[in-house]
Amino acid sequence: MAGRPILGIDDVVMEYASRDGPVTALERVSLAIVEGDFVCVVGPSGCGKTTLLRIIAGFVAPTRGEVRLDERRILGPDHQRGVVFQQPALYPWLTVQANVEFGPKMRGVPAGRRREVAEHYLRMVKLLDFRTKATWELSGGMQQRVAIARVLANDPRILLMDEPFGALDALTREHMQDELLRIWKETKKTVFFITHSVEEACYLGTRIVVMSPRPGRVLADVDAPFSRHASNGDSRAVKSSRDFVALRERVLELIWVE
Ligand SMILES: Nc1ncnc2c1ncn2[C@@H]1O[C@H](COP(=O)(O)OP(=O)(O)OP(=O)(O)O)[C@@H](O)[C@H]1O
Ligand SMILES: [Mg+2]
Structure with missing residues (x-):
């Protein structure tokens, strides 16, 4: 196939x-x-x-x-091409949600739409409840899931x-x-x-x-x-x-x- x-x-x-x-x-x-x-x-x-x-x-x-x-x-x-490295390389000064919104924001996606997109992918990686946290409050596996959501948000x-x-x-x-x-x-x-x-x-x-x-x-x-x-x-x-x-x-x- x-x-x-x-x-x-x-x-x-x-x-x-x-x-x-x-x-x-x-x-x-x-x-x-x-x-x-x-x-x-x-x-x-x-x-x-x-x-x-x-x-x-x-x-x-x-x-x-x-x-x-x-x-x-x-x-x-x-x-x-969305890249995920061994170390998640998230922005520590941004919340989990803001990290995921970062790419769409840079591409000029309006605020309401990028919030929807970020929430969609945070739900997909099972981290929606952590969206207001700082990235350093998450475990390594959770940070890697944020990194995946951040990349997916760019479609x-x-x-x-x-x-x-x-x-x-x-x-x-x-x-x-x-x-x-x-x-x-x-x-x-x-x-x-x-x-x-x-x-x-x-x-x-x-x-x-x-x-x-x-x-x-x-x-x-x-x-x-x-x-x-x-x-x-x-x-x-x-x-x-x-x-x-x-x-x-x-x-x-x-x-x-x-
Ligand atoms: N920027 C660079 N300048 C010079 N040589 C480099 C550079 N980056 C990689 N190399 C060399 O190219 C070769 C391949 O490196 P690369 O990092 O692609 O290997 P890798 O398969 O990813 O290894 P690993 O499994 O250890 O991550 C190595 O010999 C490395 O020393
Ligand atoms: Mg390598």
């Missing part, structure tokens, strides 16, 4: 200048992402995952190749997430995985998600992109069925099932072999 193409990454090369000469972070990376995909990217530390995300976000330009969103070349950051075409649950404890992390799957299904957004956890990638992804050690190349692009199915709230049952373990081991092997 292939959707509409949304993001095209064509032959992207990224070289950074360093004192010892140029460092090639990415070597001819190509990917085609369709609407509604949940793409999980795994690979060893330093293989260029964050570099790729930063290029898609428009924070940096690739040395060669190009990235297109809806057939338009990405030339700089804008609200079409981006694609969510770019760089190890968003990497700083959370194991229990909160599993809970956030299920919350994100629920939000993904509810909003039908396309997601590009970097993680160090192969289990997390197999659980969340519709596709798992495995990258090689630096210079990063796409080693494998594997379909994963689990996130499209309902887990009935029992994620451990899914993660310990035979099919899931087989996929997890297959992906781990791809990473180890390199």
Whole structure:
């Protein structure tokens, strides 16, 4: 059930200048992402995952190749790509609600409408009751949910997430995985998600992109069925099932072999 193409990454090369000469972070990376995909990217530390995300976000330009969103070349950051980092990076001087309203406010959305939008997404991440709090009054998992609501309030075409649950404890992390799957299904957004956890990638992804050690190349692009199915709230049952373990081991092997 292939959707509409949304993001095209064509032959992207990224070289950074360093004192010892140029460092090639990415070597001819190509990917085609369709609407509604949940793409999980795994690979060893330093293989260029964050570099790729930063290029898609428009924070940096690739040395060669190009990235297109809806057939338009990405030339700089804008609200079409919403980025969620490992640390939530909320504005501490604003309330939870004002953080979520920030993007729409910058784009000139009238006050009444942006309040509606913020409340809609705060309800979606189950934090409506906390809307008048300061961000530092929330736990790490709650702050990450505000960060997700803040990005969704901009109605981006694609969510770019760089190890968003990497700083959370194991229990909160599993809970956030299920919350994100629920939000993904509810909003039908396309997601590009970097993680160090192969289990997390197999659980969340519709596709798992495995990258090689630096210079990063796409080693494998594997379909994963689990996130499209309902887990009935029992994620451990899914993660310990035979099919899931087989996929997890297959992906781990791809990473180890390199
Ligand atoms: N701004 C920069 N200037 C120079 N080199 C950089 C810069 N950013 C990243 N690099 C180098 O590019 C390579 C890829 O880095 P990147 O942060 O994309 O890796 P990563 O896969 O996200 O790693 P991790 O899993 O540890 O987050 C690394 O060798 C890194 O040292
Ligand atoms: Mg990184």
